[in-house]
Amino acid sequence: xxxxxRELSMQENxxxxxxxxxxxxxxxxxxxxxxxxxxxxxSADMGWIDSFFFSSPSRVVQCFxxxxxxxxxxxxxxxxLWETVFSFLLVFLISLAVSTILWYSNRLSEIxxxxxxxxxxxxxxxxxxxxxxxxxxxxxxIIVAGISVAIFGSIISFYTGFKQVDPEKITLIYTxxxxxxxxxxxxxxxxxxxxxxxxxxxxxxxxxxxxIIGEFLAxxxxxxxLIIYGSQVFQLNMVITSIIILCIIAFGFxxxxxxxxxxxxxxxxx
Amino acid sequence: xxxxxxxxxxxxxxxxxxxxxxxxxxxxxxxVKEGEFVxxxxxxxxxxxxxxxxxxxxxxxESGTIAFNNPDGSLHYPKVGYMLQxxxxxxxxxxxxxxxxxLEINHQLTKEKLDYVDQLLIDYDLDRxxxxxxSELSGGMKQRAALIRTLAMGPELxxxxxxxxxxxxxxxxxxxxxxxxxxxxxxxxxxxxxHDLAEAVSLADRIIVLSKRPATVKETVPxxxxxxxxxxxxxxxxxxxxxxxxxxxxxxxxxxx
Numbered sequence: 001x002x003x004x005x006r007e008l009s010m011q012e013n014x015x016x017x018x019x020x021x022x023x024x025x026x027x028x029x030x031x032x033x034x035x036x037x038x039x040x041x042x043s044a045d046m047g048w049i050d051s052f053f054f055s056s057p058s059r060v061v062q063c064f065x066x067x068x069x070x071x072x073x074x075x076x077x078x079x080x081l082w083e084t085v086f087s088f089l090l091v092f093l094i095s096l097a098v099s100t101i102l103w104y105s106n107r108l109s110e111i112x113x114x115x116x117x118x119x120x121x122x123x124x125x126x127x128x129x130x131x132x133x134x135x136x137x138x139x140x141x142i143i144v145a146g147i148s149v150a151i152f153g154s155i156i157s158f159y160t161g162f163k164q165v166d167p168e169k170i171t172l173i174y175t176x177x178x179x180x181x182x183x184x185x186x187x188x189x190x191x192x193x194x195x196x197x198x199x200x201x202x203x204x205x206x207x208x209x210x211x212i213i214g215e216f217l218a219x220x221x222x223x224x225x226l227i228i229y230g231s232q233v234f235q236l237n238m239v240i241t242s243i244i245i246l247c248i249i250a251f252g253f254x255x256x257x258x259x260x261x262x263x264x265x266x267x268x269x270x
Numbered sequence: 271x272x273x274x275x276x277x278x279x280x281x282x283x284x285x286x287x288x289x290x291x292x293x294x295x296x297x298x299x300x301x302v303k304e305g306e307f308v309x310x311x312x313x314x315x316x317x318x319x320x321x322x323x324x325x326x327x328x329x330x331x332e333s334g335t336i337a338f339n340n341p342d343g344s345l346h347y348p349k350v351g352y353m354l355q356x357x358x359x360x361x362x363x364x365x366x367x368x369x370x371x372x373l374e375i376n377h378q379l380t381k382e383k384l385d386y387v388d389q390l391l392i393d394y395d396l397d398r399x400x401x402x403x404x405s406e407l408s409g410g411m412k413q414r415a416a417l418i419r420t421l422a423m424g425p426e427l428x429x430x431x432x433x434x435x436x437x438x439x440x441x442x443x444x445x446x447x448x449x450x451x452x453x454x455x456x457x458x459x460x461x462x463x464x465h466d467l468a469e470a471v472s473l474a475d476r477i478i479v480l481s482k483r484p485a486t487v488k489e490t491v492p493x494x495x496x497x498x499x500x501x502x503x504x505x506x507x508x509x510x511x512x513x514x515x516x517x518x519x520x521x522x523x524x525x526x527x
Contacts (some may be wrong), residue, residue: 051385148289158513165359168355168356169358171354171358172354172358173375174328175326175328175352175354176371176372176375176376176419176423177372177375177376177423178375178376182375186360186371186374186375187360188363190360191360191362193362260480268362
């Protein structure tokens with residue numbers, strides 16, 4: 001009896017290669033993660049690194065569980081999340097409003113350009129002590145710090161995005177009897193959505209940076225406070241646990257924005 | 271005797287930069303009759319598009335006057351439909367949402383106008399694609415959608431700024447034939463800008479030849495072709511076609527004319 005071996009078609013072959021490629025990528029990503037944890041744990045246990053300074057995965061888990069036990073960690077995470085999301089939303093709204101005004105008035109945008117560039121390149125952490133003096137220690141200061149890091153870059157990106165829209169498309173609106181307001185709502189705004197989403201991805205990370213800087217200096221709660229407190233009392237397990245939680249938060253934000261992006265692209269079929 | 275729908279008198283326009291003044295149009299005068307199809311030809315960069323922008327009231331001439339004779343005898347602006355070189359259909363809107371853009375901007379989404387748009391979509395064979403995205407349409411279909419967007423507002427005068435130049439040659443022959451037949455059916459007055467002499471001869475009732483910059487009217491050539499039917503492709507086989515073409519070429523290239 002003859003066994004007929006079915007040949008894979010080129011398309012099936014292609015799909016197979018494609019899947020294999022993705023499996024390989026996922027595998028190595030996981031391997032790096034697991035390998036790192038493993039090496040970290042081993043080095044701490046074997047005494048190659050001092051676990052007092054460098055902690056270890058098991059100590060991080062222990063620290064996390066003990067922080068969970070008195071529920072304080074949820075408060076810290078919640079505060080940081082809330083402050084970041086709030087600063088981020090304000091950054092989005094303010095930069096949308098300001099870049100719209102700049103787009104409407106060429107003269108104003110030309111006048112303000114050097115100021116925006118200077119404010120954007122200024123290290124915003126330098127401003128944090130001022131915010132404390134002006135606004136006291138508290139949530140307001142932290143949110144202002146979060147906004148200050150992202151806002152100027154965001155305004156510049158939004159405005160540049162508006163300016164990059166094909167001028168002929170704006171002419172089209174005028175040929176249809178529209179005014180500047182129509183050009184903005186029908187062309188500039190929908191045409192800049194991709195730019196706005198990519199700016200948003202950067203902004204959420206920057207808002208988190210600003211909030212942590214703020215919490216370092218002016219907070220009694222939040223992950224930034226936990227990091228500073230931990231380092232002051234030499235509880236480095238606590239510091240590293242907080243940093244790892246920050247990593248997870250940053251990743252979560254990124255994924256969240258990506259999810260919104262996919263939904264918008266599907267809705268607008270872009 | 272048809273009356274003039276548009277009269278241009280001594281229109282001049284210059285572009286200004288810090289380096290100096292570039293005159294684009296100099297003393298341009300001509301009339302356009304109601305229902306007429308006028309083609310404007312001239313060397314590239316001679317200011318043809320500037321002229322259309324002035325007629326469409328997008329920019330103001332530095333000197334000269336434009337007069338419109340509206341059917342009701344008033345002097346107010348007739349509705350001008352301006353079709354640009356590229357279709358500029360917005361990818362974030364469906365084909366239908368694109369063609370009603372002008373109505374939306376002018377707050378004219380009335381039943382009457384929307385019914386007219388529906389009829390145009392059916393007539394131009396785009397009804398099946400009303401919920402598609404522009405990227406799903408062929409080049410010719412995009413131009414038709416752009417035409418519907420222009421016609422939806424009910425313009426009395428159509429300005430076409432090389433509306434076929436973005437298409438490849440074969441599509442271009444088909445689409446220009448197609449679009450012009452559709453426009454002729456509506457009986458609208460048309461001003462077409464082109465640098466393609468064959469296109470101008472095959473489509474227009476009258477051709478206005480402009481000189482190189484600063485553009486002046488070199489000559490006005492009325493076109494009378496003996497045609498078996500009204501399609502522009504047939505026009506290219508008319509016995510007079512070649513003579514008109516050669517004559518226009520001569521006028522266009524003659525420096526001393």
